[in-house]
Amino acid sequence: MADSDVQPLTDKPDRVRTITDLAKIAGVSPGTVSRALSGNSLVNTKTRKKIESIAREHGFRPNQMASKLRRQKTGVIGVAIPLGHDVRQQISDTFFMTLLGHLADELTERGFDIMLRRVIPAQDEDWLDRFIGSGLIDGVIVIGQSDQFERIEDAADGYLPMVVWGNHQEGQRHCVVGTDNRLGGKLAAEKLITAGARNLAFMGDTQALEFAARFNGAKEVSEKMDVPIRALATHLSPDRTADEIAQHLREIDGQVDGIFAATDTIAVTCLKELRDRGIAVPTQLKIVGFDDLPIAGQTVPPLTTVRQDITAGAKCLADLLLRRLNGEDTESLVMPPHVIARGSA
Amino acid sequence: MADSDVQPLTDKPDRVRTITDLAKIAGVSPGTVSRALSGNSLVNTKTRKKIESIAREHGFRPNQMASKLRRQKTGVIGVAIPLGHDVRQQISDTFFMTLLGHLADELTERGFDIMLRRVIPAQDEDWLDRFIGSGLIDGVIVIGQSDQFERIEDAADGYLPMVVWGNHQEGQRHCVVGTDNRLGGKLAAEKLITAGARNLAFMGDTQALEFAARFNGAKEVSEKMDVPIRALATHLSPDRTADEIAQHLREIDGQVDGIFAATDTIAVTCLKELRDRGIAVPTQLKIVGFDDLPIAGQTVPPLTTVRQDITAGAKCLADLLLRRLNGEDTESLVMPPHVIARGSA
DNA sequence: CATCTAAATGCAAACGTTTGCAACATTGCT
DNA sequence: AGCAATGTTGCAAACGTTTGCATTTAGATG
Numbered sequence: 001m002a003d004s005d006v007q008p009l010t011d012k013p014d015r016v017r018t019i020t021d022l023a024k025i026a027g028v029s030p031g032t033v034s035r036a037l038s039g040n041s042l043v044n045t046k047t048r049k050k051i052e053s054i055a056r057e058h059g060f061r062p063n064q065m066a067s068k069l070r071r072q073k074t075g076v077i078g079v080a081i082p083l084g085h086d087v088r089q090q091i092s093d094t095f096f097m098t099l100l101g102h103l104a105d106e107l108t109e110r111g112f113d114i115m116l117r118r119v120i121p122a123q124d125e126d127w128l129d130r131f132i133g134s135g136l137i138d139g140v141i142v143i144g145q146s147d148q149f150e151r152i153e154d155a156a157d158g159y160l161p162m163v164v165w166g167n168h169q170e171g172q173r174h175c176v177v178g179t180d181n182r183l184g185g186k187l188a189a190e191k192l193i194t195a196g197a198r199n200l201a202f203m204g205d206t207q208a209l210e211f212a213a214r215f216n217g218a219k220e221v222s223e224k225m226d227v228p229i230r231a232l233a234t235h236l237s238p239d240r241t242a243d244e245i246a247q248h249l250r251e252i253d254g255q256v257d258g259i260f261a262a263t264d265t266i267a268v269t270c271l272k273e274l275r276d277r278g279i280a281v282p283t284q285l286k287i288v289g290f291d292d293l294p295i296a297g298q299t300v301p302p303l304t305t306v307r308q309d310i311t312a313g314a315k316c317l318a319d320l321l322l323r324r325l326n327g328e329d330t331e332s333l334v335m336p337p338h339v340i341a342r343g344s345a
Numbered sequence: 346m347a348d349s350d351v352q353p354l355t356d357k358p359d360r361v362r363t364i365t366d367l368a369k370i371a372g373v374s375p376g377t378v379s380r381a382l383s384g385n386s387l388v389n390t391k392t393r394k395k396i397e398s399i400a401r402e403h404g405f406r407p408n409q410m411a412s413k414l415r416r417q418k419t420g421v422i423g424v425a426i427p428l429g430h431d432v433r434q435q436i437s438d439t440f441f442m443t444l445l446g447h448l449a450d451e452l453t454e455r456g457f458d459i460m461l462r463r464v465i466p467a468q469d470e471d472w473l474d475r476f477i478g479s480g481l482i483d484g485v486i487v488i489g490q491s492d493q494f495e496r497i498e499d500a501a502d503g504y505l506p507m508v509v510w511g512n513h514q515e516g517q518r519h520c521v522v523g524t525d526n527r528l529g530g531k532l533a534a535e536k537l538i539t540a541g542a543r544n545l546a547f548m549g550d551t552q553a554l555e556f557a558a559r560f561n562g563a564k565e566v567s568e569k570m571d572v573p574i575r576a577l578a579t580h581l582s583p584d585r586t587a588d589e590i591a592q593h594l595r596e597i598d599g600q601v602d603g604i605f606a607a608t609d610t611i612a613v614t615c616l617k618e619l620r621d622r623g624i625a626v627p628t629q630l631k632i633v634g635f636d637d638l639p640i641a642g643q644t645v646p647p648l649t650t651v652r653q654d655i656t657a658g659a660k661c662l663a664d665l666l667l668r669r670l671n672g673e674d675t676e677s678l679v680m681p682p683h684v685i686a687r688g689s690a
Numbered sequence: 691c692a693t694c695t696a697a698a699t700g701c702a703a704a705c706g707t708t709t710g711c712a713a714c715a716t717t718g719c720t
Numbered sequence: 721a722g723c724a725a726t727g728t729t730g731c732a733a734a735c736g737t738t739t740g741c742a743t744t745t746a747g748a749t750g
Contacts, residue, residue, distance in 0.1 A: 018706055029730045034708055044728060061478035065419065066706035069410045070735050076460070094639075097442040108463045113481075115421070116459040118449045133406035135736085136458075272643045294439075298617045300645040363736055374700045379738060389698055411736035415705050480706085 016058040025058075026051050037062060076113045077321065078137035079103060082127065082146040083120050094265055095291055095310075096143055099165065102314030103141065110318065112138075121148050128155045132162070139321050141165070145176075145209045161324045163317050167209045168334045175324070176332045177316045181210050184306040184337035185217025188260045188288040191304065193225050195345045197258025197286050200229035203248065203270065204262020205236070211262045214290060218260050230256075234266055245269050249277065257285050258345070264289040264296050264305055271299055271344065286345035301343030308337055361403040370403075371396050382407060421458045422666065423482035424448060427472065427491040428465050439610055440636055440655075441488055444510060447659030448486065455663065457483075466493050473500045477507070484666050486510070490521075490554050506669045508662050512554045513679045520669065521677045522661045526555050529651040529682035530562025533605045533633040536649065538570050540690045542603025542631050545574035548593065548615065549607020550581070556607045559635060563605050575601075579611055590614050594622065602630050603690070609634040609641050609650055616644055616689065631690035646688030653682055 016022050019037075023030040028047060036043045036051040043051075054060075068074045081096055100116075107114055115137055119127040128151055131140060139161030145152060149172075152164055156174035164176045192200060200222055204211040215231055222229040232248045235241060245266065261267035267289030271281060279285055281301055289296060289305035296303040312335065320330045361367050364382075368375040373392060381388045381396040399405075413419045426441055445461075452459055460482055464472040473496055476485060484506030490497060494517075497509055501519035509521045537545060545567055549556040560576055567574040577593045580586060590611065606612035612634030616626060624630055626646055634641060634650035641648040657680065665675045 019708095020706080030707080031709075031731075032729060034706095035729090038708085042727070047728080059474065059478070061475060061480075063414075063480035063706050065410060065414045065480045066735090067708075068735095069408075069414050069705090069737090070707045070709085072735070074410065079461075094439070094442075097439075097446055101442055104461055104463045114461040116424075116449055116461050118453045129404065130406060133404070135406075135408035135410045268640075268643050275645070295613075295640050295643070298613050298640070299643065300620070364738095365736080375737080376701075376739075377699055380699090383738085387697065387699095392698080408736050411705090412738075413705095414707090414735090415737045415739085417705070 016054075016060045019062055022051070022054060022058070022060055026054055034062070074136060074138050075111065076115050076137045077107055078115045078117060078131050078140040079143060080117050080119055080128070080131055080140060081143045082148050083118065094293055095263065098293070099143060099310050099314055102311050103143075103317060106314050106318035110322065121146065121151070128152065132159050139163075139325050141317055141321055147207055147209070149209060160327070160329065161321060163321045163324065163330075165313065165317060167213050168332050169209075172332075175320060175330050176334075177313055177320060178210070178334060179308040179313075179337045180334050181213035181337075182217035182220075184290060184308075185214035185219075185260070186221045187217075187337060187339045188214070188290065188306050189218035189221035189225075189227075189229070191288050191339050191341070191345055192258035192260060192286050193222065193227055195258070195282065195286050197345075198227055199256050200227060200258045200260060201248075201252055201256045202229060202231045202260045202262065203234045203245065203266050204231070205233055206231055214260075214262055229260075234262070236263070236265070241266065242269055242273070246273050249273055253277075259285065259287045261287060261289045264291040264293040264303060267303055267305065267344075268295055268299055271301075271303065275300075282343065282345050288339075288345045292340050296340070297342070299344075304342045304345040305340050306337045307340045309335060361399075361405045364407055367396070367399060367403070367405055371399050379407075419481060419483050420456065421460050421482045422452050423460045423462060423476050423485040424488060425462045425464055425473070425476055425485060426488045427493050428463065439638055440608065443638070444488060444655050444659055447656050448488075448662060451659050451663035455667065466491065466496070473497065477504050484508075484670050486662050486666055492552055492554070494554060505672070505674065506666060508666045508669065508675075510658065510662060512558050513677050517677070520665060520675055521679075522658055522665060523555070523679060524653040524658075524682045525679045526558035526682075527562035527565075529635060529653075530559035530564075530605070531566045532562075532682060532684045533559070533635065533651050534563035534566035534570075534572075534574070536633050536684050536686070536690055537603035537605060537631050538567070538572055540603070540627065540631050542690075543572055544601050545572055545603045545605060546593070546597055546601045547574060547576045547605045547607065548579045548590065548611050549576070550578055551576055559605075559607055574605075579607070581608070581610070586611065587614055587618070591618050594618055598622075604630065604632045606632060606634045609636040609638040609648060612648055612650065612689075613640055613644055616646075616648070620645075627688065627690050633684075633690045637685050641685070642687070644689075649687045649690040650685050651682045652685045654680060 019033045020030045023033045033051055036048045104114055121127055142164040145166035152174050164174055166176050166178050167181050168176050202215045202218055206212045206215050219229055234244050267287055270287055274281055281287055289303045292305045292307035296305045316333050323330050364378045365375045368378045378396055381393040449459055466472055487509040490511035497519050509519055511521050511523050512526050513521050547560045547563055551557045551560050564574055579589050612632055615632055619626055626632055634648045637650045637652035641650045661678050668675050
């Protein structure tokens, strides 16, 4: 019993966990410590120095969870990636990942942390409201509308700080940043047709909003030009894509002389497959992709594609979100795509 | 005065923000509501149903910040990407992003959220301890050691739930998952030499630990085989890489007949550049890459490369971290790389 | 009907900060 | 010396949950 009463003789550097511990050591009140460490308040320079040095010595860091709870601000932006129209699509999809990377760069620069959430709407109806209402984040960026347009619209009605990467539709209520997919589709079709193609195919899953718009743009042009175009459903799950594309190419063999791929990834796979089948690009068959991923410049022949400026997109997403965090009700931003003519069409 | 006493006649659906609000409506205590919503405790089925229905009706979600603070568990895994040896390298680097994608898949599956933090050690000495001590995360995965080996070692001494993707060194103290880079380097050199190369070059930044190990492996083999090998510093910032590589290729023109690229990305750029310069691969010059990114199969000629199993790596990172969260002091895991012979060597 | 047990709920103290307000100390001024 | 004005600090109440313990209620048993 005596034992337990004895104070250890050594300076017990007893892990300083809380601001209160530190306050005790410094001989001040917790409030003062808090003010000293957050820097912004009026604290005597001497006490501040002292507190800072003790903090450093003990490697103390204030608990952010408590801080965020108290201040009702998290400094965290949620980034949600809904994988709806194609459950097996991985978050590892190149375009999304690249966008996410740039987004991370932008948000970090502005002092925000990022909470990443990959979500499968089919398994979790309530994903967006749950994320928003969690109290974990100050705002949310949704990368890709997938097939969740309505759900996003609903959420937007009661929640300002949300910006979405995706397609813009007349009169929609949520703030979106994205490329003019329809225009992109038009450009792609025009490119193919002026290059001499007379029978087109679109490769992509038109259930996804963005892809549908691309297809519709292309269709508009090809109808005007009296060139047939067909849509060939192509998914993005890494394991399935290649076979699907091979299958499609077998079926359209000899009929189609121009392919508009919904994505550079798809286009590249096409190129590869065509090469294996001995079909010459662009002489026998022309291809236009979409995105202008880094790979596009490296293929043989280099891929003609419709460029989305991912870096600018990320910057805009971050900008708009920050303005919304300040209460502003920002407009959507639709960026014009550009054809990058390389060798494949 | 009377006014303020009058209850509004309409049902005021006064936003229910806290568990206490909800408790008032349901006519029970906050504790009961908490138990009802978290499901796991003993609450009368009838009260539970009632509470759940009220919660649904008002779209109530418990504040996670408060919950996490109280329970001293966050359910969040921090993922840090240090960009040290090459400040201008973007987080958008393909390999890291792919790994991150798979990691997100794995961790989400296990019910964890992900807090992503891109860090530039040169600007923030204290990045790792700050992240660990923030109270925001239950554990941390560091993607890539960059030039931060020592700092990671230090942190590992006092903090169990950390796993790092990177290189393994004899006797190191932090738990790492990664490929046997040295062996990978050996395999690459062997492949080049058996393919007939007699003068090798390594392209990559040997300041990065992983790359250094790859180079050293290659050097070991080439010395044994009496084949010279030189290292050509090549960075990964998207804007710089291409020019640097072009420069290197110009300098070694005619001397070197085998290139070991530290990364598929580098290798692909080499291929492109060589094609532009009219140098035939693999006849005049052989190339072996590293990683086996999806692009590797799509180039012309297809890239011979040393494969790292990213998916398995991500799974292991998640597994080990979870075991560490349970207090286990796990061993590092070094995965053997495999040569994927395609057309470039 | 009195007890006893088990199930369901309420109470109140945490979790670790931040911050408005009050109290105190210091300085300068009349 | 007395007082005002300023500069620093302490106090204590939040932030919104969770949870051990005490209490009540309901149900069962003798």
